Amino acid sequence: MLEKGKIDSRQAVFLNITMIIATALLVVPAMTTAHANQDAWLSSVLAALLVLPIAWITVKLSSLFPGKTIIEYLEEILGRWPAKVIGFLYLFWFVHICSLMIREYGDFIVTAFMPETPLIVFHIVVVTIGAYTIKQGLEVLARTNQIFLPLILFSLVMIMSLATPEKDLNRLLPVLEASCVDIFKGSLAPLAWFGEISTFTMIIPFLKKPTEAWRIAFISILLVGFIFTLLVIGIVTTFGPSVAAMTYPVLNETRVINIAKVIERMDPVIMSVWVMGGFVKITFFYYVIVLGSAQWLKLSEYRPLTMPVGIILLALSMAIADNLLESIHFLANVWVFYAISTFELGIPLVLLIIAVIRGRGGNNN
Amino acid sequence: MIKKIICLLLVLSLVLQGGCWSRKELSDLAIIMAAGIDRTPDGNIRLTVQIARPRAFGGGTVRPSAAQENNAWVLSQTGETVLDAERELEKKVSRKIYWGHMVILVLGQEAAREGIRSLINFFSRSPNARETLWVLVARGKAEDLLNSHSQLENTSAQSTGSVLRDAVGVPVMLKDLIMMLASKGTNPTLPFLELTASGAPQGPGMKENIPEAKNKQQKVTETHAEITLTGTGVFKDDRLVGQLDVPDTRGLLWLTNKIGPGEITIPSPAEPGKKISVNITRGKTKIEPFYDGQNARFEIKITMEGDLWEQQSTEDLTDPKIFAAIEKRMAQRIEQRVRSVLDKAQFDYGLDIFAFGESFHRKYKKEWAALKDRWDEVFANADINIAVEAHIRRTGLTTKRIF
Structure with a gap:
């Protein structure tokens, strides 16, 4: 096996949560509110329910091929050459979302805090630290995240509670004004983000107790759905449906905090949440790409791929969009459908059906 | 050796960069x-x-030249x-x-x-x-x-x-x-x-x-x-x-449930020409919309609590009847204020400035879709009933005026 490290169940849950919530808290609430208005929290709950089948399929597939990642068990299901093609597509997909994330990461810092610094500076910094972490292996990433996630959650809870004086629960009324179709449309964006749980398949083989995979995925989804719903409720009760026009509503929420003119200007808190969460998320996907490529190429070691992949990610992250609006437009209107329909749900579902038809464990005889 | 060189370069870059990029000195x-x-x-x-x-914000409490x-x-x-x-x-x-x-x-x-x-x-x-x-x-x-x-x-x-x-x-x-x-x-x-x-x-x-x-x-x-x-x-x-104007602004505050500290002055029920002032300590407004498919109606319920802080007249405040009369006058006074600003909004401007539309929206979400684009018109034609309940809870440090 390429990865020698093992992570325990708690670390896996933590990784899953950071991997999803880190970027979901930025642009997604606005996308959801744009469709569902004050019912956005219903969309969020719906998304958490809809993502459960995705998580189940992911875990089920992994349990049929214990100790193997998707890149490896593809071969057992589809045979050598089709597996190479689908495997390549998966790697492409990981590269694509990872570079999108790096772009989101840089865009946020440049837009909100450091408008004069070139975007690429932040990209280089995060990719370099990511590369260093990957050289240290999965365990180090998991342990880093074990320190970061509590800080992230604490900061978010603090922001949400300090902004309470500005909130008005009436802004959530009337409930269910949006039609079911609108609520469903609103749930697609969070669903696509929650659906990143499908990437969990790449680390299931490295769990100390792989049998707990379903429990881990379920608890992660539950917590992610809960955190995200609270964020949406917090934002909507503060700003009403005008959230839809905001680029980063959680940042606006942070900026309205003013307790007795003493506790105010908490922007750096959200910046640190973003830098910690963004780093873990980017590094996680970066790791998945490096590991997956090594498995795809059947190398005996994944570390030599770190640098080349990093450079590809850097170049792509700069080329992926001309401006912020273009990248948000892509995320909201293209990425959502393409993510859910193919890599998060579509392909795994087909794989599972084929695997079951051809017999458990893919013993193709 | 290479590691040492890299370390040296990193340390050097610290000196050269030092976080000086786009710095903003006070x-x-x-x-x-x-x-x-x-x-x-x-x-x-x-x-x-x-x-x-x-320079003018500099420290020190005594700045004779400020x-x-x-x-x-x-x-x-x-x-x-x-x-x-x-x-x-x-x-x-x-x-x-x-x-x-x-x-x-x-x-x-x-x-x-x-x-x-x-x-x-x-x-x-x-x-x-x-x-x-x-x-x-x-x-x-x-x-x-x-x-x-x-x-x-x-x-x-x-x-x-x-x-x-x-x-x-x-x-x-x-x-x-x-x-x-x-x-x-x-x-x-x-x-x-x-x-x-x-x-x-x-x-x-x-x-x-x-x-x-x-x-x-x-x-x-x-x-x-x-x-x-x-x-x-x-x-x-x-x-x-x-x-x-300012009195109408007070009315607006009542109607948007944002009444803060303030006072209400009413003529004394016993002695015409003399005034009584009450300091508002608490005010709460509830707005309930009704809709019969044709016209909108609003029931406004205002409750107010206050302390009597100034009395030009000499009526006996310990007499419950007089006390009740003062409270009634206060309620009328608040109603007048509120009615005045409502009339202006409905008949002079024809504009809903009290967010009544939002409370309507919360209750009648289906009907709202059809009404939202001509809401100001609906509002201008709406019946609005006001019920005010005013209570004086305390009378300051004096009970009965004897001086």
């Missing part, structure tokens, strides 16, 4: 306390800024947009303009009549200006309003910020204004302020010109003027269409 910033926006006759933006003069010196520098510049005008200002201002500590945004009356959406966009978009700044409308030009001083605070911007928060009026933050503009269930209102004569000037730098007093009353121009809250500007969508 001494390089021009901190804007207030901004005002007017429109020039040719449709351009005239941006006025009040920049804090750091009154002699202006604590703020006010200057104006014309541009096609706010950002354009800011760039023009940079030509004069030796430091980098910094919006992060801005307290108030003043919109000139004329500019507000032509629509405020285009005026506030810069402030909601720019990450430097904060959504917690107070927005208000100036009588006349914003430029004149900002060109004033405060006796107590360092700048008139800070003093205005405090007045808005504490005095009778509906303070509006930028984020609230954005929500009001985005909502179909209400029309925005903004506090209306102007310069009024306020005592003798406390130093040569404190003399003001009250704009409209120029030439007519030379004496007034020699006085000191403070920015004063004189009512509420009423908007139809984003255009200023009228103004409520």
Whole structure:
């Protein structure tokens, strides 16, 4: 096996949560509110329910091929050459979302805090630290995240509670004004983000107790759905449906905090949440790409791929969009459908059906 | 060896870079306390800024010369947009303009009549200006309003910020204004302020010109003027269409459930001509909408608690009958206030400025879809019933007046 490290169940849950919530808290609430208005929290709950089948399929597939990642068990299901093609597509997909994330990461810092610094500076910094972490292996990433996630959650809870004086629960009324179709449309964006749980398949083989995979995925989804719903409720009760026009509503929420003119200007808190969460998320996907490529190429070691992949990610992250609006437009209107329909749900579902038809464990005889 | 070289390079880069990129030293910033926006006759933006003069903010409690010196520098510049005008200002201002500590945004009356959406966009978009700044409308030009001083605070911007928060009026933050503009269930209102004569000037730098007093009353121009809250500007969508005076503003506060500290004065039930004043300690308003498919109706229930703090007459307050009569008069007084502002909104302006539309929306979500685009019309034709319950809980440190 390429990865020698093992992570325990708690670390896996933590990784899953950071991997999803880190970027979901930025642009997604606005996308959801744009469709569902004050019912956005219903969309969020719906998304958490809809993502459960995705998580189940992911875990089920992994349990049929214990100790193997998707890149490896593809071969057992589809045979050598089709597996190479689908495997390549998966790697492409990981590269694509990872570079999108790096772009989101840089865009946020440049837009909100450091408008004069070139975007690429932040990209280089995060990719370099990511590369260093990957050289240290999965365990180090998991342990880093074990320190970061509590800080992230604490900061978010603090922001949400300090902004309470500005909130008005009436802004959530009337409930269910949006039609079911609108609520469903609103749930697609969070669903696509929650659906990143499908990437969990790449680390299931490295769990100390792989049998707990379903429990881990379920608890992660539950917590992610809960955190995200609270964020949406917090934002909507503060700003009403005008959230839809905001680029980063959680940042606006942070900026309205003013307790007795003493506790105010908490922007750096959200910046640190973003830098910690963004780093873990980017590094996680970066790791998945490096590991997956090594498995795809059947190398005996994944570390030599770190640098080349990093450079590809850097170049792509700069080329992926001309401006912020273009990248948000892509995320909201293209990425959502393409993510859910193919890599998060579509392909795994087909794989599972084929695997079951051809017999458990893919013993193709 | 290679590791050592890399380490050396890293340490060197620390020295060379040291976080100096896009640094903003306090001494390089021009901190804007207030901004005002007017429109020039040719449709351009005239941006006025009040920049804090750091020397005047220096430490120490005793500054004998402070009154002699202006604590703020006010200057104006014309541009096609706010950002354009800011760039023009940079030509004069030796430091980098910094919006992060801005307290108030003043919109000139004329500019507000032509629509405020285009005026506030810069402030909601720019990450430097904060959504917690107070927005208000100036009588006349914003430029004149900002060109004033405060006796107590360092700048008139800070003093205005405090007045808005504490005095009778509906303070509006930028984020609230954005929500009001985005909502179909209400029309925005903004506090209306102007310069009024306020005592003798406390130093040569404190003399003001009250704009409209120029030439007519030379004496007034020699006085000191403070920015004063004189009512509420009423908007139809984003255009200023009228103004409520202070009593009507109190009515507006009652109707939007934002009544704060204040007083109510009523004629004494026993002795005509003498007055009784009650300090409001608590006020609560409930609005319930009803809809029969044709007309909307609103039931407004106001409850108020207060302490009797001044009595010119000599009736015996320990007599429950008299007490009840006073409470009844208070209720009538509140109803009058509320009715007066409601009548203005319904019949003079035909505009819902109380967010009744939003409470209607909460209860009748299906009907709202059809009504939201002609809500002001529905509101103007709505029946509104007011029920007021007033209670006096305490009578201060005196019970029965015997002196």
